[in-house]
Amino acid sequence: MTDASKDIVSVRSLTKSYGATSVLKGVDFSVARGEIHALLGGNGAGKSTLIRIITGTAAKDGGELVFRDTAGNILTEAEGRRKVAVVHQELALLPHLTVAENIALPHFRKGSRIYDGRTAASQAYSALSMIDRDFARAALNRFVGDLSLHEGQMVEIARALSSGAELILLDEPTANLTAAETERLFGVLRRLTRENGLSVVFVSHRMKEIRQIAHVCSIIRDGRTVVRSVPTTELTDLAIVEHMGQAQAQTTAVAHSARSAPVASLSGDPLTIAEEGFSVTLQPGTILGVAGAPAGPETLIAALIGAAHDKRWTVTRAGWPGRFRSPREAARLGAGFVTGDRSHRGILHSLPIIDNVLASRRVTRGSLFAAKREEVECLDLVQALKVKAGSLWHLPNTLSGGTQQKLLLARWLNVPSRLLVLEEPTRGVDIGTKREIYQLIRDMAATGTAIVWWSTENAELLEVCDRVLAFDTDGRSSGVIERDALSEDKLATLTGMAA
Known part of the structure; x- marks a missing residue:
């Protein structure tokens, strides 16, 4: 006692x-x-x-x-x-x-x-x-x-x-x-x-x-x-x-071969992310991890989603302009984004669950109002993600933080995307939900979507990614580590941060 x-x-x-x-x-x-x-x-x-x-x-x-x-x-x-x-x-x-x-x-x-x-x-x-x-x-x-x-x-x-x-x-x-x-x-x-x-x-x-x-x-x-x-x-x-x-959901490593399709078998144009003196090319279905202090990853993400104020990074792919002029243009050309700040920049708190889930579709399709088929579409998505909600018309604040994070990912499920940028997608979620999100990311990659994923948890990057782009503490790109060379010690060396 x-x-x-x-x-x-x-x-x-x-x-x-x-x-x-x-x-x-x-x-x-x-x-x-x-x-x-x-x-x-x-x-x-x-x-x-x-x-x-x-x-x-x-x-x-x-x-x-x-x-x-x-x-x-x-x-x-x-x-x-x-x-x-x-x-x-x-x-x-x-x-x-x-x-x-x-x-x-x-x-x-x-x-x-x-x-x-x-x-x-x-x-x-x-x-x-x-x-x-x-x-x-x-x-x-x-x-x-x-x-x-x-x-x-x-x-x-x-x-x-x-x-x-x-x-x-x-x-x-x-x-x-x-x-x-x-x-x-x-x-x-x-x-x-x-x-x-x-x-x-x-x-x-x-x-x-x-x-x-x-x-x-x-x-x-x-x-x-x-x-x-x-x-x-x-x-x-x-x-x-x-x-x-x-x-x-114990955090034992899941074999990287669990991906449902090898990258080499996927069709589509590659995309190249570049800054002065450095570039990395992503084939369809590649999961590129991003590691390091926020200065570098945040600048890269802003460029990838059309929110950059500077001209440091370019994103080149057939049919793309090199630099997106706005997040709307990026989304309509197939570049999606899941923010790690679900409270202020992600979840639409005043709108019901159905509008939160279908927000990306409305942007990419240019529609403003719900069609009858959307309720069925949304119900299929929330059931597939094991989201427990009393009604699609309830507000998202009735859900836990981890479940709200699933809603942000659901926005891009079954939406034709060539690139999906993830900013700390497992922030504040429990072990079980993390594992579900890892599988969702693998499934998206298996359809041919290139994934760029910033995480401050090196163990996540090691488990899920094909390669990792590292940034040093000054925000400069310091190298790309291929899958067979990935380790927490290697990431610590290139990012200048403790593993």
Whole structure:
């Protein structure tokens, strides 16, 4: 038995339903002071709902929620929540404010303090430089709306670190960080837990990171706690995925030969991606991985989808202009795109599931309105992807993050495409959904579509890709590694990042 007085927060028999759907069915969970606690479970298990209840953005239906002060005294829920900061899986920054203003906001939330720009900048710089000092120097006065998803992730984490909170809840915090930035973040968390008694709840689907950072873990499955506060050293990876109910999705390597058609047998024109002094040619059905810090991959992706502001890259194929003038032109000529930022640039939150799934078809066909056949078409797609939805006319926010990611991929299923660009397509999804996405990518390639896939998880690139284009830390292309030479060590050497 643990000493409950040492817990900064504890929940007991917590329940929560949305309409007829029961999300939490009696969850037990507690976090001790100075502890980094991994909260694990598949997409839809109830982790995000539990976090929303702890932070006060959702109300519990039943059960007990207790916050304590440093002496072990029970606080009111309002008092306790003032000691909590959260970084959600989908960022919650204010785009019309600067980086400094976003980070400094928690310090002025009482409303009685006059905003001081110099103080705000100092607070923001101190917090952000713990993760990336160069970015801290360059970004303080930039508007958040102008940042990449990767940069926004660093800002949100810095805001949580600077808030003075005693408990920080991190929901997939490293999804858009490089290996070096992730290690710096982990170093900060270790120091703050050790020296300041900070408590951390860490939500991640990356087993390697869980092993690196978490002291203990709890596992939620189907709205119930199946493992509570067990040291991570006492559970194997297989035991964890079994408790999550995903033993069949254990991350053992899938043979690369599982592709349903060899590249050499596919017809169609090759395409060549080139910059000054460098080029790589993709045959139909090739899966080209992209590795490295965001500067290089983001510039390449912008060129491939018609969103580039510079002329660095060209994309040459018979019938293509060399440089797309817009994303619409790229899509209509057969170049698709799946964003890793499903919340802000991917999912159409105000439109139902059917419109989200069929969005790409509407662009490529030039149609604005739903035809009768589309409902049947959409139903076939969501069933093929094992998407559990009450109705095609429900909004996508009724689905888990992993299921929303499937909707983005569904947009390009059965759409004639010569190129599909994937930006972190498995960001924030569980092991089972990852394996389904891997197979979807293989299936798309088997039809002759060339795939360009940026991932910050080197293990993914090794498993699925035919070859990998690497970028160094300055954003310059540093070489292409063929399938038979791929290794995490080789990728680390060419990208300048830890494997």
